[in-house]
Amino acid sequence: MTTSLDPAVEITAPKPARLSRVAAAVLGAIRSFRSSSGTLPIGLSLLAFLVLISLVSLIWTPYPPTATGTGAFSSAPSGAHWFGTDAVGSDVFSRTISAGRTDVFYTVTAVAIALVIGSAWGALAGFFGGWFETVTLRLLEVVQAFPALLMALLVISILGPGTFNVILVVAILPLPDFVRLARAEVLTKKTWQFAEAARMVGNPPLVVLFKHLMPNSWRPLLAYASISAAWVCGNIAALGFIGVGIQPDAVEWGSMIARGESDVVAGAWWEALFPGLGVLVLAIGCQLVGDGIAARNRGEQR
Amino acid sequence: MTANEAGNLLSVRGYSGGFKTPSGFKHVLDDVSFGLRESAMTAIVGETGSGKTLLALSMMGLTASTFVKTGGSIEYAGDDISTYDDRAYRRIRGGEFAMAFQDARAALNPVISVGKQLIDACRAHQRVSVAQAREIAEEMLRKVRVPEPAQRMRQFPHEFSGGMAQRVMLALALVCQPKLLILDEPTTGLDVTIQADIMELIVDLVRSSGMTTCLITHDLGVVAETCDDVVVMYRGKVREIGPCAQILQYPEDPYTQQLLRSSRFEELSA
Amino acid sequence: MAVEISAPPPRSLHGIAVPKVANVIGRRILGAILVIWGVVTLTFLLTRVFGGDPVNLFAQPTATLADREAIRQRLGLADPIPVQYVNYLRDVIHGNLGTSYLTFRPVTSDLLTRVPATAELATYALIFGVVVGVTVGVLSAVFEGSIFDRAVRVFTSAGLALPQFWVALMLIVIFFDQLHVLPGPTGRLPIGVLPPPKVTGFYLIDSIITGHLSILLPALRQLILPVLVLGYGVASPLARGARASMILALKADYVRTARALGLSRARIWFVYAFRNAILPVITMFAGTVAWTFSGTVLIEGVFGWPGVGQYALNALENSDFPAIQGFVLYASILYVIIYQLLDIAYTFADPRIRS
Numbered sequence: 001m002t003t004s005l006d007p008a009v010e011i012t013a014p015k016p017a018r019l020s021r022v023a024a025a026v027l028g029a030i031r032s033f034r035s036s037s038g039t040l041p042i043g044l045s046l047l048a049f050l051v052l053i054s055l056v057s058l059i060w061t062p063y064p065p066t067a068t069g070t071g072a073f074s075s076a077p078s079g080a081h082w083f084g085t086d087a088v089g090s091d092v093f094s095r096t097i098s099a100g101r102t103d104v105f106y107t108v109t110a111v112a113i114a115l116v117i118g119s120a121w122g123a124l125a126g127f128f129g130g131w132f133e134t135v136t137l138r139l140l141e142v143v144q145a146f147p148a149l150l151m152a153l154l155v156i157s158i159l160g161p162g163t164f165n166v167i168l169v170v171a172i173l174p175l176p177d178f179v180r181l182a183r184a185e186v187l188t189k190k191t192w193q194f195a196e197a198a199r200m201v202g203n204p205p206l207v208v209l210f211k212h213l214m215p216n217s218w219r220p221l222l223a224y225a226s227i228s229a230a231w232v233c234g235n236i237a238a239l240g241f242i243g244v245g246i247q248p249d250a251v252e253w254g255s256m257i258a259r260g261e262s263d264v265v266a267g268a269w270w271e272a273l274f275p276g277l278g279v280l281v282l283a284i285g286c287q288l289v290g291d292g293i294a295a296r297n298r299g300e301q302r
Numbered sequence: 303m304t305a306n307e308a309g310n311l312l313s314v315r316g317y318s319g320g321f322k323t324p325s326g327f328k329h330v331l332d333d334v335s336f337g338l339r340e341s342a343m344t345a346i347v348g349e350t351g352s353g354k355t356l357l358a359l360s361m362m363g364l365t366a367s368t369f370v371k372t373g374g375s376i377e378y379a380g381d382d383i384s385t386y387d388d389r390a391y392r393r394i395r396g397g398e399f400a401m402a403f404q405d406a407r408a409a410l411n412p413v414i415s416v417g418k419q420l421i422d423a424c425r426a427h428q429r430v431s432v433a434q435a436r437e438i439a440e441e442m443l444r445k446v447r448v449p450e451p452a453q454r455m456r457q458f459p460h461e462f463s464g465g466m467a468q469r470v471m472l473a474l475a476l477v478c479q480p481k482l483l484i485l486d487e488p489t490t491g492l493d494v495t496i497q498a499d500i501m502e503l504i505v506d507l508v509r510s511s512g513m514t515t516c517l518i519t520h521d522l523g524v525v526a527e528t529c530d531d532v533v534v535m536y537r538g539k540v541r542e543i544g545p546c547a548q549i550l551q552y553p554e555d556p557y558t559q560q561l562l563r564s565s566r567f568e569e570l571s572a
Numbered sequence: 573m574a575v576e577i578s579a580p581p582p583r584s585l586h587g588i589a590v591p592k593v594a595n596v597i598g599r600r601i602l603g604a605i606l607v608i609w610g611v612v613t614l615t616f617l618l619t620r621v622f623g624g625d626p627v628n629l630f631a632q633p634t635a636t637l638a639d640r641e642a643i644r645q646r647l648g649l650a651d652p653i654p655v656q657y658v659n660y661l662r663d664v665i666h667g668n669l670g671t672s673y674l675t676f677r678p679v680t681s682d683l684l685t686r687v688p689a690t691a692e693l694a695t696y697a698l699i700f701g702v703v704v705g706v707t708v709g710v711l712s713a714v715f716e717g718s719i720f721d722r723a724v725r726v727f728t729s730a731g732l733a734l735p736q737f738w739v740a741l742m743l744i745v746i747f748f749d750q751l752h753v754l755p756g757p758t759g760r761l762p763i764g765v766l767p768p769p770k771v772t773g774f775y776l777i778d779s780i781i782t783g784h785l786s787i788l789l790p791a792l793r794q795l796i797l798p799v800l801v802l803g804y805g806v807a808s809p810l811a812r813g814a815r816a817s818m819i820l821a822l823k824a825d826y827v828r829t830a831r832a833l834g835l836s837r838a839r840i841w842f843v844y845a846f847r848n849a850i851l852p853v854i855t856m857f858a859g860t861v862a863w864t865f866s867g868t869v870l871i872e873g874v875f876g877w878p879g880v881g882q883y884a885l886n887a888l889e890n891s892d893f894p895a896i897q898g899f900v901l902y903a904s905i906l907y908v909i910i911y912q913l914l915d916i917a918y919t920f921a922d923p924r925i926r927s
Binding site: 362364392393394395396397400401403405408409410411412413414415422423426427458460471474475478 | 824825826828829830831832833834835836837839843844847848851921922923924
Binding site for chain 1: 869
């Protein structure tokens with residue numbers, strides 16, 4: 001890359017420099033994580049813990065999670081079965097930690113899809129305005145008129161079961177919020193000087209939008225992604241509990257609670273306690289991380 | 303430089319204080335001393351950041367929770383009220399001390415009618431029925447020259463212009479006939495013609511009732527026309543203090559002189 | 573004395589509909605109709621256009637093409653899409669939400685028989701949630717930083733993170749299994765108790781009105797846990813919102829003025845600050861209503877409650893598509909109406925918008 005006085009080259013930084021900036025940002029984040037107090041470290045620790053045990057479950061569980069008859073049916077926690085067994089004799093501990101993979105995967109994927117597609121859509125709507133923006137807003141209003149879980153139930157009943165379908169359906173839930181957030185970000189930043197400067201220099205509109213405007217908006221979007229993950233995972237568990245999309249015998253926390261429901265009412269509390277704690281830890285972890293990021297965003301703006 | 307201590311309704315002696323901030327303690331007021339002569343109008347003048355509003359809030363006991371007194375006293379009726387807690391202050395606020403704030407429309411509750419706010423203020427200090435309080439409130443609005451007071455009582459602050467809102471603010475402060483009235487920049491932000499009206503109204507009300515007044519302002523013209531004493535403040539310290547006529551014509555302190563010069567007061571008065 | 577240009581001549585008294593207010597309401601109603609139309613259209617698109625072929629549910633494996641055509645005709649699926657759409661719109665306007673594949677009765681009538689059960693549960697839960705949530709949130713703000721405040725923040729955070737159906741199960745374990753103080757999840761009444769004659773459909777009210785007071789207590793005991801769980805979910809976001817809103821209000825200039833005037837603390841907190849703080853909470857309340865619709869599906873499932881939520885669960889289990897779609901459509905339309913009403917209520921609550 002030749003050095004030149006051409007402003008167009010200066011504004012769109014050359015690739016190698018951008019990579020090192022990303023690396024610097026990551027190192028900076030790790031450093032501030034160590035020194036910060038408050039909810040962010042707790043949240044990240046919880047999530048790290050969940051991810052860790054999920055990864056452990058990939059290589060080792062006390063019993064195969066789908067194996068039945070590994071012990072007495074619906075037996076209480078004991079030395080052989082740390083979380084007890086369920087109605088068909090599967091080991092609850094093995095199932096719980098394996099289910100972590102499922103729920104975390106669904107949650108992360110769904111939120112990631114909603115974040116990317118929603119933000120792009122919202123950014124475009126805010127940037128270009130006109131009929132596209134109007135149609136988008138009306139569409140959002142209609143989609144958000146459906147209570148979240150009900151929308152999920154409707155769509156999944158139409159699409160049928162399957163991993164992809166579940167992720168797609170669950171991604172729809174926070175997607176409108178990302179569209180609104182991204183649009184709001186773009187609307188405020190559209191008129192700022194650096195955006196105008198980028199335009200004046202000759203960058204095509206899409207480049208201005210995605211290379212200049214959006215990179216400055218990732219913080220609030222990230223904060224919201226984390227906060228929305230907290231309720232998205234609850235909806236995933238709800239789908240599993242109801243038994244649509246996610247098969248009733250799936251190794252997933254909601255499904256586990258459904259399987260143990262009648263036993264729990266009869267007294268076998270362990271069949272529902274531990275999977276539920278899994279959902280709780282995931283939700284709280286995401287919530288704390290989101291609150292922490294949001295608090296830091298506010299701090300930076302001050 | 304000492305104020306006339308006898309015949310003061312309220313005396314501030316060596317008052318100092320500051321704010322607790324995350325980056326340490328920030329001193330804002332330093333050894334402030336002056337007295338408010340009874341039935342006189344005392345002006346506290348200074349630029350932004352001189353601490354004059356904070357001083358007023360200190361007298362009222364309305365400082366932020368992060369503000370801490372580091373020394374001195376504020377004497378009223380034989381007590382050091384700077385040591386009062388909120389409960390003790392509630393007895394004197396409204397009934398004996400009153401304050402009219404700067405941005406009247408922001409200082410009035412936007413979702414409660416003006417009449418109700420007046421009635422509440424009235425009944426907080428006098429044992430009157432709602433009907434009686436309403437009459438008193440209406441009379442007060444009439445006194446501050448708000449036209450059609452009966453109708454105006456039912457309206458909300460956002461329906462008032464800046465000048466009208468300031469009159470309502472005055473009515474609120476005066477409805478319980480306080481002994482001390484503190485006015486924080488009552489005319490800032492208003493149109494010039496309205497400013498003159500408001501000041502004329504204030505002087506009228508104050509003279510006719512004989513109440514002690516403390517006017518906080520940066521407008522020296524107003525001070526010259528209306529006030530008896532003046533306290534000049536700069537960066538939390540008192541620079542000069544004395545009778546109005548004397549200070550404004552023969553300032554001794556360099557800051558006061560500079561203030562007068564930059565307000566082009568000398569040109570106007572010459 | 574200069575003539576002061578005062579504010580525009582005073583509007584009329586409260587309660588008289590000044591043209592501007594009617595304008596606002598009119599626009600809200602129009603907006604609501606448009607959104608409802610959008611909801612119906614989207615549902616139609618999702619179900620008829622993207623949905624699978626329901627003929628397979630009815631046709632025998634040995635059905636001929638002619639048989640399948642006949643079934644298609646009967647289900648109204650033989651017409652071109654635009655015609656189907658018009659028929660669909662017309663049906664919905666007349667309150668016809670289709671016919672259940674399971675019960676072969678109109679979905680609308682199935683839903684209507686079950687509405688009172690859900691309505692009773694949801695109403696009590698919403699009342700509980702609003703009263704507790706707002707009260708706790710306001711007090712939390714007034715006593716900001718106290719132990720109470722911190723406890724509230726923990727509880728409300730948990731309320732947003734906890735899966736409702738799990739909380740319900742855990743509470744059943746504690747109060748029914750272990751402590752034996754509350755009844756099990758047998759629905760609206762314990763086994764063996766008959767419901768009171770129907771007046772409103774609300775068992776608590778009906779038992780009092782018709783004098784069958786012996787039913788009152790059992791019905792009440794069955795309601796405690798479901799109302800608690802649903803109510804907790806309603807209270808949590810409202811408490812957080814009320815707290816945040818109240819904290820802002822307490823810092824406002826007008827509260828300082830109220831203090832300067834010597835008003836009592838109670839009046840300052842609960843009238844002067846509260847009346848301002850409650851406004852954003854009204855808007856928030858709309859969201860919790862939507863959430864309650866979703867919540868009843870889960871709660872009714874756990875507690876065996878014979879309401880519309882359980883109806884939806886049955887429909888899902890049995891692939892009863894008209895029932896699922898009918899339920900979701902009904903819930904969404906109801907939600908749109910409710911949140912528009914709340915919007916209008918907000919317009920009246922805030923005098924700045926009203927005049």
